[in-house]
Amino acid sequence: MSDRIREKLNILADAAKYDVSCSSSGGTRKNDNKGVGDSHTSGICHTYTEDGRCVSLLKILLTNHCIYDCLFCVSRKSNDVKRAAFTVDEVVELTMNFYRRNYIEGLFLSSGIFKNADFTMERLLLVCKKLRLEQRYNGYIHLKTIPGASDELIKEAGLYADRMSINLEMPTEAGLKLLAPEKSHADVIKPLGFVQQNIVQFAADKKLIKHVPKFVPAGQSTQMVIGATPESDKDIMYTANAFYKNFALKRVYYSGYVPISNDSRMPILGTQPPLLRENRLYQTDWLMRFYGFKVQELLNDANPNLDVDIDPKLSWAIRNMQHFPVDINKADYRMILRIPGIGVMSAQKIVQARKFGKLRIDQLKKIGVSYNRAKHFITCADSPYQLRDYQGTQIKAFIMAESQSKYLKTDSNQMILF
Amino acid sequence: MTYIFDGSLPGLLTAVFEWFERKPGKVVLKSIEIFQPEAFAESFTVTTNSEKADRVWAGLQKKLKKDWLLKFYCSYLSEIPEAYNHLFQFTLYIFQNEKGAESNYGNEHVIALAKFAKSVEREKHRMEAFIRFQHTADGIFYTSIDPDFNVLPLISNHFKNRYADQQWIIYDLKRKYGLHYNLNTVEEITISFTEGINKQKPAPSVMDEKEELYAVLWKDYFKSANIVARKNTKLHVQHVPRRYWKYLTEKQLS
Numbered sequence: 001m002s003d004r005i006r007e008k009l010n011i012l013a014d015a016a017k018y019d020v021s022c023s024s025s026g027g028t029r030k031n032d033n034k035g036v037g038d039s040h041t042s043g044i045c046h047t048y049t050e051d052g053r054c055v056s057l058l059k060i061l062l063t064n065h066c067i068y069d070c071l072f073c074v075s076r077k078s079n080d081v082k083r084a085a086f087t088v089d090e091v092v093e094l095t096m097n098f099y100r101r102n103y104i105e106g107l108f109l110s111s112g113i114f115k116n117a118d119f120t121m122e123r124l125l126l127v128c129k130k131l132r133l134e135q136r137y138n139g140y141i142h143l144k145t146i147p148g149a150s151d152e153l154i155k156e157a158g159l160y161a162d163r164m165s166i167n168l169e170m171p172t173e174a175g176l177k178l179l180a181p182e183k184s185h186a187d188v189i190k191p192l193g194f195v196q197q198n199i200v201q202f203a204a205d206k207k208l209i210k211h212v213p214k215f216v217p218a219g220q221s222t223q224m225v226i227g228a229t230p231e232s233d234k235d236i237m238y239t240a241n242a243f244y245k246n247f248a249l250k251r252v253y254y255s256g257y258v259p260i261s262n263d264s265r266m267p268i269l270g271t272q273p274p275l276l277r278e279n280r281l282y283q284t285d286w287l288m289r290f291y292g293f294k295v296q297e298l299l300n301d302a303n304p305n306l307d308v309d310i311d312p313k314l315s316w317a318i319r320n321m322q323h324f325p326v327d328i329n330k331a332d333y334r335m336i337l338r339i340p341g342i343g344v345m346s347a348q349k350i351v352q353a354r355k356f357g358k359l360r361i362d363q364l365k366k367i368g369v370s371y372n373r374a375k376h377f378i379t380c381a382d383s384p385y386q387l388r389d390y391q392g393t394q395i396k397a398f399i400m401a402e403s404q405s406k407y408l409k410t411d412s413n414q415m416i417l418f
Numbered sequence: 419m420t421y422i423f424d425g426s427l428p429g430l431l432t433a434v435f436e437w438f439e440r441k442p443g444k445v446v447l448k449s450i451e452i453f454q455p456e457a458f459a460e461s462f463t464v465t466t467n468s469e470k471a472d473r474v475w476a477g478l479q480k481k482l483k484k485d486w487l488l489k490f491y492c493s494y495l496s497e498i499p500e501a502y503n504h505l506f507q508f509t510l511y512i513f514q515n516e517k518g519a520e521s522n523y524g525n526e527h528v529i530a531l532a533k534f535a536k537s538v539e540r541e542k543h544r545m546e547a548f549i550r551f552q553h554t555a556d557g558i559f560y561t562s563i564d565p566d567f568n569v570l571p572l573i574s575n576h577f578k579n580r581y582a583d584q585q586w587i588i589y590d591l592k593r594k595y596g597l598h599y600n601l602n603t604v605e606e607i608t609i610s611f612t613e614g615i616n617k618q619k620p621a622p623s624v625m626d627e628k629e630e631l632y633a634v635l636w637k638d639y640f641k642s643a644n645i646v647a648r649k650n651t652k653l654h655v656q657h658v659p660r661r662y663w664k665y666l667t668e669k670q671l672s
Contacts, residue, residue, distance in 0.1 A: 002631050006638055013642035031582050038579040044547045045657070047668055049644040052653025059643065097632045098639075100559065100584060101551045103667070136583070258647050273647055353523035363524045 009094070011084040015064040015075050016110055019167070019223060020255045024056040024105035024140045026218030027162045035136025036100060039162070043140075044105050057108035057142060058098050062086055062123055066112030070180035072169065072228050074260050075112045085114075088123060092130045099139050106140025106162070107131070117148035125153060128160035140218075145195065147187040154191055155198060163218040163250070164195055168243070171236040175229035178265060188222070192247045195220055199248075219250035226281065227274040228257035228266050233306045234299040237284055241295040244288070254281040280306040287313055290344055291337050310396060314340040317377055318392035328380040329358045341374030373399060420461040421506070425449040427494050428471035430502060434509045435470040436462070447506035452499045474509070481512050486520045489535035492542075495568045496534045504530040541565050542572045548658075549577075550667045551586060552619070552633075553626040558585045562617050563665065564592040574604050591617055618664065633667050640668035 027039030045054035063085035064075040074081060086094075095107045109127060113120050124143060131137040143161035145154055158164060166188045170176040173185050195216060202215035222243060226236060240252040256273040259266065284306060287293040291313070298312050299305075307315045317324065317340050326335050328350060336347045346368045353359060353367065358381035365371050375383075376395045390398075419442050423429035433447055442462075455461065479487065490508070493501050508527040512519055523529050544565075551559035559581065570590055574597055577586060581599070589596030589609060598607045611617055622630065663669040 002634075006635060009635055009638055010642050013639050017643050017645060031579050034582045036581060036583050038576075038582075040546070040576075044543070046547050047640065047666060048654050048657040049640065050651065050654050051645050051648035052650035052657065053643075053645075053648075054657070055640070055643060058639065094635065097628070098636060100581065101553070101632060101636070101667075102549050102561075103636050256648075258645055275648065275650075349523040352521040356519075356522040356524055359524055366526075366529050367523050 005090065005094075008084045008086055008090070009060070011082050012061045012064060012086060013059065015081075015112075016059045016061045016108070018074065018255065018258065019059065019108070019110060020053070020253045021142065021165060021221055021223060021251065022054050022056045022059060022108065023163075023221075023251060024142075026250060027106075027140045028214065028217045029138040029140075029162065031138045033136050033138070035138055036096070037106075037137050037139035039138065039140060040105070046102070046104055056105045057140065058095055058104045058106070059108040060086070060091070060094075060110075062091065062109060062111035062120075062127070063114055064112045065114045067115075068113060068180070068182055070169070070183065071261055071263050071266060072179050072225055072257065079261075088126050088130060091127050092135065095131060095139075096135055096137065099137070104139075106142070108142040110144040111146070113146065117146045118150055118153060121146045121149035121153045121157065125157045125160070128157060132160050142218075145191045147183075147191060149191070151194060154194060158195060158198060158216045159213055161216055163221060164216050165221040165223070166191055167223040168239070169223070169225055170229055171224045171226065171231045171239045172229075175231055178229060192220060192222070192243075192249075196247045220247060221249055221251040221253065223253040223255055225255050225257050226278060232304040233277070233281065233284070234301075234304040236281060237288075237295050237299050240285060241288065252285060254278050254285070276308060277306075280308070280312060284312045287316075292334050293338075309400065311340075313338070314373070314396075314399065318396050321392045321395075324377040325379045326377060328364065328378050329354050339374055339377045341370035341372070341377070343368070372402060419443065419445045420453070420456075420459055421445050421447045421464055422450050422453045422461055423447060423464040423502075424466055425451055425502075426466060427491075428468050429464060429466040430494065430505060431471035431474040431509075432467050433464045433506055434474045434513075435467075436464055437506075437510065438513070445506075447503045449499060449502055477513065478509065481517055482520060489531055492538040492572070493531045493534035495571065496538050497568055498534065501530075501534045504534070538567045538569065538572070541567045542569045544662065545569055545573050546576055548662050548665045549588065550665060553629045554620065555624050555626055557626075558587055560587045560589075560620070561665075562589040562591050562596075564590065568593060570595070570597055578604050589617070619670075637668050637670075 023043055025041065025043035027041070029037070029039045031038040043056060045056045047055045049055060061075070064081070065083050065085060066075045066077055069077040091109065098104045099106070109124055111120050111124060124146070128141055128143060131141065141161045142163045142165065143157055145164045145166045147166060168185060168188055169183070170179065176183055176185060199216055199219070202212055206212040224236060224239070236254070243249050243252060256275055256278040257267060258273045259269045259271045262269055284298050287298060288295055293316070298316055306312050317338070323335070326339055328336065333347060333351050336342060336350055337344065349367045350359065353363070360381045361371065361383070364380060376390070376398065421433045421436070423433045430447070437445060478490065482490070490505065493505055504527050508531050511525065511527055520528055523532070545563060549561050549563065551561050554560050570588065577588065578599055585599060585601060587596055587598045594608060596607050596609060598605050658666070
């Protein structure tokens with residue numbers, strides 16, 4: 001018995017791991033029925049795998065049997081891998097026992113499509129209902145919306161899940177058609193829109209009626225595989241931006257393609273996943289969501305790809321030196337946020353602290369500003385007098401000389417003399 | 419001038435009261451544990467008085483919002499000797515200024531408290547994340563910890579709300595006390611361990627029969643979820659520093 005469940009877990013966890021979302025934030029469920037589970041608004045990462053990714057949820061497929069043959073997916077029909085399927089009760093028991101031992105924040109349940117979309121969605125829904133109703137479980141549930149499932153099933157699932165997601169898979173329709181001719185972005189847009197409409201509707205009802213059940217309280221997310229098809233960073237981020245805007249998504253995830261197929265349309269097996277590029281995309285995503293940048297400022301026809309050697313915020317600053325130096329003691333919050341070396345927390349502290357007197361360098365350092373970087377872009381109470389204005393390119397050289405990228409094993413600028 | 423107090427929170431608050439009564443000018447607060455008499459410095463030993471302490475706390479409650487009261491308490495729980503003096507100076511500073519003075523991040527005591535509190539809150543969060551319960555044969559979910567700071571008072575509610583339908587024990591081995599949730603309330607307990615017993619991982623004989631299976635399944639899951647092509651040991655260790663590995667079921671070999 002235990003050997004069989006171990007084998008299933010190995011197969012179905014292995015197949016689920018390429019879905020990078022593991023966030024458990026945004027849950028609002030409270031343990032008000034003396035059951036088990038209580039959401040933590042900011043989520044909790046219970047451990048990290050050796051690749052440095054957080055493990056917050058038990059992320060598994062219900063089954064890796066699939067009727068589709070998408071080239072980028074390990075569970076594609078034509079791939080020769082071991083197949084397995086959990087029963088509904090097995091998933092429930094695993095979740096409860098892991099949760100009770102404080103291993104996890106909740107369940108992330110996805111599935112290959114077996115028979116048809118509705119049949120699959122029904123099984124996923126059944127797991128959620130058993131957890132919520134029979135086990136009185138208030139922990140986190142992230143549920144995959146199965147494209148093509150009926151509206152009724154999706155709507156019912158939304159009453160039990162905290163977050164729902166559907167993956168765009170490829171950043172552009174053309175890329176998707178290349179690797180998964182049976183799929184299209186429209187299949188994703190329809191259910192994303194449907195869930196979004198319901199979220200808005202439930203929120204509106206809640207204003208009028210006291211007891212409205214929760215509907216996907218942690219919102220929706222999606223994922224794009226990057227580096228499998230030849231899109232530019234601009235293509236990727238413009239798509240992300242449109243989905244953030246149109247569907248009020250909580251997150252877009254960017255997953256560097258890990259080669260799993262020998263097909264000639266994709267990077268060959270053994271190619272390194274594009275980790276640096278992935279990192280730069282996430283930095284851009286953060287700048288859009290928390291730093292007030294418009295995507296057009298960071299990526300445009302003149303700069304369709306992000307710099308490899310410096311981060312996008314520094315890159316923007318160097319292209320726009322006319323905005324600098326910024327006076328820390330006078331500039332408004334939005335401009336302070338744009339200074340390289342100053343994050344959201346430091347910016348907030350600066351704006352509060354300067355009401356009590358002009359800030360000096362030593363205070364900025366204590367507040368948490370990365371001064372070596374920021375010094376090129378700011379003036380404060382005791383900034384040293386500068387005789388000349390430096391060009392953006394010179395500043396870039398200064399900063400690069402004193403920092404070492406964690407991605408570059410050897411410094412490409414360094415000359416070897418002997 | 420040095421003020422010496424007994425290391426308790428009421429003691430610290432009493433020290434503030436005494437300062438305002440005497441106005442002795444510049445004072446450094448030290449706990450009795452680390453106090454070393456100096457030849458030419460005067461010192462005054464604070465006698466903890468709960469009424470005086472309550473008055474100071476009530477005063478702080480009027481001056482500070484909840485988030486800063488929590489920062490104050492967290493800094494105290496850090497048990498770091500320098501934190502006590504910063505707390506003392508911070509309190510004087512708050513009482514001597516208009517409401518809102520705590521947002522002056524240019525002040526050394528304000529920024530010091532913000533930092534101590536951040537460290538303690540990070541340790542609290544780590545305990546909420548890294549604690550692994552083991553299900554014992556008598557139905558209690560048990561774990562032992564030895565956190566850097568005294569965070570048990572901070573995590574009590576989190577676990578009480580989350581695991582409302584199961585009995586649990588979280589035991590701080592370093593500070594020799596623990597919390598027991600008995601399905602109704604959380605009680606402070608001390609355990610007298612038998613000589614030679616493994617406090618971290620009790621013998622399988624006292625465990626629930628399914629405990630071993632779920633520990634193995636969790637280890638399996640941890641391995642399966644890893645993507646070998648993305649191996650990044652530096653990042654892994656950054657998120658899960660080695661000193662926490664002893665807590666983690668998934669990091670145990672057998």
